[in-house]
Structures are given as C-alpha cells and as structure tokens.
Amino acid sequence: MNRRSPIAASLLLLLSAAAVLLGARVHSGAPRAPALGSPAILARTTPDPVPAPDLPAPGVPAAPTGSAAPEQDLEPAPVAGASPLPANTACPQEMAQVEGSHCFYWEQVCARWDDPDGQPAKRVCGEFQQPSVCKSARHPMRFCMDRDEYIAPGETVPAKAVSWTQADMVCASQGKRLCTSLEWEFACEGEEGLPYPYGYTRSSALCNQDRLLRDGKYKASADLREPPHATCASPFGVRDMVGNVDEWVRMPGAKAPRRSELRGGWWMTGRNRCRANTSHHDEKYAGPQTGFRCCKDLATPTAKAVESAPRTARIDPPAE
Numbered sequence: 054m055n056r057r058s059p060i061a062a063s064l065l066l067l068l069s070a071a072a073v074l075l076g077a078r079v080h081s082g083a084p085r086a087p088a089l090g091s092p093a094i095l096a097r098t099t100p101d102p103v104p105a106p107d108l109p110a111p112g113v114p115a116a117p118t119g120s121a122a123p124e125q126d127l128e129p130a131p132v133a134g135a136s137p138l139p140a141n142t143a144c145p146q147e148m149a150q151v152e153g154s155h156c157f158y159w160e161q162v163c164a165r166w167d168d169p170d171g172q173p174a175k176r177v178c179g180e181f182q183q184p185s186v187c188k189s190a191r192h193p194m195r196f197c198m199d200r201d202e203y204i205a206p207g208e209t210v211p212a213k214a215v216s217w218t219q220a221d222m223v224c225a226s227q228g229k230r231l232c233t234s235l236e237w238e239f240a241c242e243g244e245e246g247l248p249y250p251y252g253y254t255r256s257s258a259l260c261n262q263d264r265l266l267r268d269g270k271y272k273a274s275a276d277l278r279e280p281p282h283a284t285c286a287s288p289f290g291v292r293d294m295v296g297n298v299d300e301w302v303r304m305p306g307a308k309a310p311r312r313s314e315l316r317g318g319w320w321m322t323g324r325n326r327c328r329a330n331t332s333h334h335d336e337k338y339a340g341p342q343t344g345f346r347c348c349k350d351l352a353t354p355t356a357k358a359v360e361s362a363p364r365t366a367r368i369d370p371p372a373e
Contacts, residue, residue, distance in 0.1 A: 144197035148349060151198050151289045155239040158189035159246040159328070167255065169266060169322055176324055181253040185246035198232060198240050199346040201281045201292050202300060210278040211298045211344045217313035217336040220301045220345035229347035231303045234330065236348055237316045241295070241327035243288030248326050250287035250294045255325075260285035262296035264320040276341065277320040293317075295325040298344030310336045315343065 144150050167179030202211035203223065215223075217231075224230050232240070241250045249255060257263035261279045281292045294300075299315040314332045318325035319342040334340075 144349070144351065147200060148197040149200050149240075149290045150195075150351070151236070151240045151291070152195040153193070153239070153244045154191040155194045155235065155244075156187035156189060156191050156246055158187070159242075160186040160188050161246070161248050161328075172266065172322070177255070177322065178248065178326070179255050181248045183253050185242075185248065187246060194236065194239055196236055196351050197349040198236065198289070198291055199229075199348070200290060202298055202344050202346050209280050211293070213276070213278060213298055213344055214339045214341055215301070215343050215345060216339040217301045217334075219339070221303075221336075224345070224347035227347060229349045231301060231345065232348035233305050234302045234314055234316065235305065237294075237300065237302045238327050240289055240291050241287050241317070245288070247288065248328075250291070250327060251285065258284075260293065260296035260325075261320050262318060262325045263322045266322050279320075294327065296320060299331070299340070299342045301343065301345040304332065312336060313338070 162182040163175070163178035163180070164182045165180040166175055166177065168174055168177050203215075203220070204210065205212045221231050242248070247253065251259050260282055261277065264277045265275060278297060282297070283292065285293050285296060287294050295317050297319060298317075299319045300317045302314050302316050303312050304314045311332075313334055313336045314330050315334065316330055318329060321342070323329070
C-alpha cells in the first residue's frame with residue numbers, strides 16, 4: 054500500500070489538474086448569464102405591442118385603458134402651434150357650419166303664456182324673459198348641417214311621412230348622417246340659448262307654425278307644408294327648425310329601436326321650441342308630419358361634444 058500511495062497520489066493530482074483545465078475551457082466558452090435589467094433580459098421580458106383600441110363613437114371621449122373615465126374638462130385645451138380655424142370650412146354648399154360653445158342646460162323662464170282656448174295650459178309660451186341663463190358646463194361643437202329640411206328631388210316642399218329608419222338611410226346615401234339631439238338644439242338656439250331660433254318672442258309669421266289645432270283625433274288632417282322660409286332662420290342660418298315638418302334626430306346613447314326622437318314641431322300649434330322634443334315614437338313610426346335633415350362631421354383640432362346632457366330646458370312661469 055505504501056508503494057502504491059505515491060502513484061495513486063500522482064494520478065489523483067493529474068486527474069484534478071485535468072478537471073480544472075477542462076472546467077476553465079468550458080467556462081470560458083459558455084455565454085454568461087446577463088445581469089438583471091440588461092438589454093438581453095429586457096428584450097425577452099418586454100410584452101408584444103398592444104394593438105391600438107378601436108376609435109370611440111363620435112362625440113364620446115375614450116376612457117384610459119384599465120381605468121374609469123375621468124371627469125372631463127369640457128373646455129377645449131389649446132393646441133400648441135395650431136393656426137386659427139378658418140371662417141369658411143369644407144361644409145358642402147347646401148350645408149351650414151355650426152360652431153361654438155353649447156350649454157347643456159338653460160334656464161328659460163316664460164314671461165307670458167299664449168295657450169289657445171281649449172288647449173293644455175302652459176304649453177305655448179308667447180314670450181320668454183331675456184336672457185336665457187346657462188346653468189351647466191359648456192362644450193365645443195363644430196359640424197355641418199343641412200340648411201333646409203330634406204326635399205325629395207323634383208319637389209318644392211319638405212318630405213313627409215318618413216320613418217327614422219328611412220331618414221337614416223337617406224342621410225347615409227348622401228355621405229351624411231342624422232343629426233344628434235344635441236347638435237340639433239345647438240343649431241337652433243345658438244350660443245345665446247334662444248328659446249326660438251329667431252329670438253325670445255314667439256312669431257307665427259316667421260315660420261310655418263300655429264296654422265291649425267289638433268282635430269280631436271290625435272292627428273291634424275290638413276297637409277300644410279311650405280317651401281323653406283328665409284324668415285325662419287337660426288343664428289347659424291339653418292331654416293325652418295321650428296314649424297313645417299317635425300325632424301328626426303338620433304338620441305345619443307340610445308339603442309334600437311328607441312334611438313329616434315322628433316324635434317322642432319310642425320305646422321300644428323304646439324311647443325315649437327328649440328328644446329321641445331317627442332321621444333315616444335320608435336324608429337319605424339312615420340306620421341303625416343315627420344321629416345328630417347342631415348348632418349356631417351367636420352374634422353377639427355377642437356374637442357368633440359360630450360353627448361350626455363339633459364334634453365329639455367327648464368321653463369318656469371313668471372314670478373307673481
């Protein structure tokens with residue numbers, strides 16, 4: 054055993070040296086593990102790009118991903134380096150530019166009621182107190198609207214007996230769309246919040262309204278449509294927004310078959326104000342007085358309108 058001990062020790066020493074050399078060679082040729090946070094780690098741990106979300110519906114700001122929608126600052130933020138918006142826009146010739154600051158809620162106080170005998174009380178206001186008072190936030194709006202109610206080719210008076218669905222299809226065929234209720238009322242009342250498109254005092258001479266009362270059968274029997282009236286114009290130059298025919302609009306946020314609302318009134322004696330509305334008819338309804346006009350988006354750097362506001366204005370009797 055004593056004679057073999059030196060040999061065994063030598064072999065052991067040689068084997069150890071070989072193992073050390075082999076280990077050094079393997080270690081020197083192997084890639085080192087990257088340190089935490091190095092580009093190699095980042096390249097493997099960074100997730101794939103997230104596809105861009107679908108664009109929100111027109112007029113509705115998108116909420117940040119994974120969070121509740123914040124309270125909106127309804128005044129448009131200034132755009133750095135943006136040039137002033139031009140006075141004339143790309144609205145088609147038959148359309149008017151509607152632009153300004155819309156108030157969600159006006160306080161409009163009737164100073165004098167002018168209800169016909171035998172008709173409901175406090176429905177027809179003869180004169181409103183001036184001025185209307187904005188009781189809510191405002192938001193910017195800018196779009197194109199047909200100057201006149203839709204007139205079928207070859208006709209001279211607005212189309213009637215049109216359903217909401219038919220009106221929606223006609224507007225789409227022209228590259229337009231039905232106006233929303235907020236767009237319609239803003240085009241009618243302007244930034245001042247006029248109760249009537251022509252001012253604060255009701256006038257049957259300016260528009261095609263107050264021509265007859267209901268005949269007791271819920272419908273008025275006579276067809277009293279007329280060509281457009283230059284005297285019945287809103288602050289934006291949109292004509293016949295009260296009287297002539299009732300106009301279909303789209304209610305924001307509503308779902309089929311109840312997206313339909315009528316605005317403006319017709320030749321019958323009714324409220325015929327900028328904020329008056331009828332919302333109990335579905336999208337298939339077509340009455341002897343139902344017509345429409347179309348709107349069109351106008352791309353601008355300003356914010357879109359937030360379509361979540363009351364659709365009627367408060368109307369109070371005068372103080373005693």
